[in-house]
Amino acid sequence: MRVLTAAQMREADRITIQDLGIPSLVLMENAGRQVVAAIEAMFPNLAMRRVAVLAGHGNNGGDGFVIARTLLERVLDVSVFVIGPLAEVRGDARHNLEVLGRLGASVVEIGDEQAWELHFSEISTCDLIVDAIFGTGLKRALDGMYPTIVGDLNGSGIPVVAVDVPSGLLADTHEVQGEAVRAAVTVTLAAPKICHILPPAQRVCGDLVVADIGIPGVVIEQIDGPHVEVITRDAIRSVLEPRDPEAHKGEFGRVLIVAGSMGKSGAAHLAAMAALRSGAGLVTVATPRSVQPILAAMAPEYMTIGLPEDADGQVIPDGIERVLAASADVIAMGPGLGTGEGVRAFVHGVVERAGVPIVLDADALNAFAGEHAQRLAGRDGHDVIITPHPGEMARLLGISTEQVQQDRLTAARTFAEQHQLHVVLKGHRTLVAAPEGSVAINMTGNPGMATGGTGDVLTGVIAGWFGQLLDAEGAARLGVYLHGHAGDLAMADLGEAALTASDLLTYLGDAVLELAAERKPGDDEDE
Incomplete structure (x- = not known):
C-alpha cells in the first residue's frame, strides 16, 4: 500500500479529475460517504448519538458537509459548525454547503475565539465529533484560535473521527508540531500519509481506515516522487511459494x-x-x-x-x-x-x-x-x-x-x-x-x-x-514482517514483559503458517 505526501495526493487528485474525467464533486461525495460508512462500522447505536461536524473552508470542510448531509439522511441529530467566516468557503465545498442549506440544516459560523467559547458548550454535549477542519494542506503549526479549539476537543473526552488528517498534524512528517486533535479514528482518503504511519504523529491518529474514494490504484502507484509503502499481508503473502x-x-x-x-x-x-x-x-x-x-x-x-x-x-x-x-x-x-x-x-x-x-x-x-x-x-x-x-x-x-x-x-x-x-x-x-x-x-x-x-x-x-x-x-x-508477526503471536500468549528472543523461534512457524493460509485458491495460476 503506497504512502503519499501531500503533493503526491494533490497530483493523484489532478490526474483523476483532469486526465480521467472523474469530477471533483464525485470524489468529494465518495469521501464523505466513505467516512460515514466507517463511522457506522465503528460506532454502534449511531442513531442514538448526537454528532457535531466541525468543518473548515477547503476540501476537507467540503467532505465534512457531505458527511453531515449523509448523517442527516439517517435521521441523526447532527449539528454543523464552520470554523472561520462562511464567506471564505468556496468551490466544491461551497456547493455542498449550499446543498446543506437547501435541506434546512443548521450551520453555525464560528469566526473567532469568543464564538467558539459560546458554542463549545453545545458541542460538548454531543456524543461524537467529526474533525473536518484541516486536511493535508496544513503546512505549519496551528495558531490563532485553533490551539484553543484543539485543546478543548482533546479535553472533552468525546471521541473524534478525523477526516484524512487530524487537525494540527502535518501530512508529510511524523513529528507533532504544536497542538493536534487526538482522534479515536482517522479515515484517510485514497492512501495513508506519513503522519498516519510513523510515531509520534501516528499515535494521535487512533485507528486508521483507508477509504477508497474512486482514485484508481494505478494512478496512486504511478505518481512520481518518493516511493514509500506499507508492507501489507496481501503483498508479502505473494512472496511465499509452495514447495515442490x-x-x-x-x-x-x-x-x-x-x-x-x-x-x-x-x-x-x-x-x-x-x-x-x-x-x-x-x-x-x-x-x-x-x-x-x-x-x-x-x-x-x-x-x-x-x-x-x-x-x-x-x-x-x-x-x-x-x-x-x-x-x-x-x-x-x-x-x-x-x-x-x-x-x-x-x-x-x-x-x-x-x-x-x-x-x-x-x-x-x-x-x-x-x-x-x-x-x-x-x-x-x-x-x-x-x-x-x-x-x-x-x-x-x-x-x-x-x-x-x-x-x-x-x-x-x-x-x-x-x-x-x-x-x-x-x-x-x-x-x-x-x-x-x-x-x-x-x-x-x-x-x-x-x-x-x-x-x-x-x-x-x-x-x-x-x-x-x-x-x-x-x-x-x-x-x-514474519519476525514482527512471530513477536505478536508470542506476545498474545505470553505478554510483553515475559517475551524472549527464543520465543520468536517458537512462533516463527506459526507466523509462516498464518501468512501462507491467507493465500487464496488459484493465486499461482498465472505464474
Missing part, C-alpha cells in the same frame, strides 16, 4: 552464519536457528574455535566451522579464507563477533571478497563505523543487506542517534542510495530501504521484542529467506 513435493534441502538455500565469540555464543545460536525456522535447507555456523564445541552442543540441526581466534576468543583475519571457502548461497555475519581490531579486519575482508549475497548486523556493522563506512557497498551480483538499530545507523552515518530518530526515513533512504545496498532500520515501524530509494514500512511487532537477542533472530530470518528467494528486497520485507 520432490524438492530437496539443496533447493532451499545454504546459509553460512558468521557469528559468536567467547561469552556470546547465544547470538550465533539464535541467528542459526532463526535461519532454519525460516526454511533454510542447510545452515552452518562459522565461529571462533573455542566457541565451536559450545555451539555444536546447543543444537544438532546446524553444522559448525571453527575459525582462528585471538586471546579474547574473537575471530581474526586468518579466518577469512576459511569463510570464503565454505559452501554458501548467502552469508550472515555479525551477531556476537566482538569489536576488536582483528574483528574489523576480518569483517572487511569477508565483505569485500565474498562472491555471494551478504547480511550484516551488529558487530559486522560496527566494523564499518565512522570513516570505514565508505568501504561498505553493494555491487552487481553482490547484494548486501544491513540490519542496524538506530545507534548502529548513527555510527554508520556519523551522526547522533537522536538525529537518526528525528528522520528515520531519510536516514535509511540516504544510506541505501549512497551505498547501493538494502537497509533494514530496526525499531518501532522497522523500515526497509532499497538502493533505488524506495522505502517500505513494517507494521508488525510490539514492545515486548525490545529484549536481547531479537535482532540476532531477525538476521537469521532474513538470511534464511534470502537463501531461498535470492531476492534481497523480498527477503528483507518478508523477514521483518
Whole structure:
C-alpha cells in the first residue's frame, strides 16, 4: 500500500479529475460517504448519538458537509459548525454547503475565539465529533484560535473521527508540531500519509481506515516522487511459494552464519536457528574455535566451522579464507563477533571478497563505523543487506542517534542510495530501504521484542529467506514482517514483559503458517 505526501495526493487528485474525467464533486461525495460508512462500522447505536461536524473552508470542510448531509439522511441529530467566516468557503465545498442549506440544516459560523467559547458548550454535549477542519494542506503549526479549539476537543473526552488528517498534524512528517486533535479514528482518503504511519504523529491518529474514494490504484502507484509503502499481508503473502513435493534441502538455500565469540555464543545460536525456522535447507555456523564445541552442543540441526581466534576468543583475519571457502548461497555475519581490531579486519575482508549475497548486523556493522563506512557497498551480483538499530545507523552515518530518530526515513533512504545496498532500520515501524530509494514500512511487532537477542533472530530470518528467494528486497520485507508477526503471536500468549528472543523461534512457524493460509485458491495460476 503506497504512502503519499501531500503533493503526491494533490497530483493523484489532478490526474483523476483532469486526465480521467472523474469530477471533483464525485470524489468529494465518495469521501464523505466513505467516512460515514466507517463511522457506522465503528460506532454502534449511531442513531442514538448526537454528532457535531466541525468543518473548515477547503476540501476537507467540503467532505465534512457531505458527511453531515449523509448523517442527516439517517435521521441523526447532527449539528454543523464552520470554523472561520462562511464567506471564505468556496468551490466544491461551497456547493455542498449550499446543498446543506437547501435541506434546512443548521450551520453555525464560528469566526473567532469568543464564538467558539459560546458554542463549545453545545458541542460538548454531543456524543461524537467529526474533525473536518484541516486536511493535508496544513503546512505549519496551528495558531490563532485553533490551539484553543484543539485543546478543548482533546479535553472533552468525546471521541473524534478525523477526516484524512487530524487537525494540527502535518501530512508529510511524523513529528507533532504544536497542538493536534487526538482522534479515536482517522479515515484517510485514497492512501495513508506519513503522519498516519510513523510515531509520534501516528499515535494521535487512533485507528486508521483507508477509504477508497474512486482514485484508481494505478494512478496512486504511478505518481512520481518518493516511493514509500506499507508492507501489507496481501503483498508479502505473494512472496511465499509452495514447495515442490520432490524438492530437496539443496533447493532451499545454504546459509553460512558468521557469528559468536567467547561469552556470546547465544547470538550465533539464535541467528542459526532463526535461519532454519525460516526454511533454510542447510545452515552452518562459522565461529571462533573455542566457541565451536559450545555451539555444536546447543543444537544438532546446524553444522559448525571453527575459525582462528585471538586471546579474547574473537575471530581474526586468518579466518577469512576459511569463510570464503565454505559452501554458501548467502552469508550472515555479525551477531556476537566482538569489536576488536582483528574483528574489523576480518569483517572487511569477508565483505569485500565474498562472491555471494551478504547480511550484516551488529558487530559486522560496527566494523564499518565512522570513516570505514565508505568501504561498505553493494555491487552487481553482490547484494548486501544491513540490519542496524538506530545507534548502529548513527555510527554508520556519523551522526547522533537522536538525529537518526528525528528522520528515520531519510536516514535509511540516504544510506541505501549512497551505498547501493538494502537497509533494514530496526525499531518501532522497522523500515526497509532499497538502493533505488524506495522505502517500505513494517507494521508488525510490539514492545515486548525490545529484549536481547531479537535482532540476532531477525538476521537469521532474513538470511534464511534470502537463501531461498535470492531476492534481497523480498527477503528483507518478508523477514521483518514474519519476525514482527512471530513477536505478536508470542506476545498474545505470553505478554510483553515475559517475551524472549527464543520465543520468536517458537512462533516463527506459526507466523509462516498464518501468512501462507491467507493465500487464496488459484493465486499461482498465472505464474
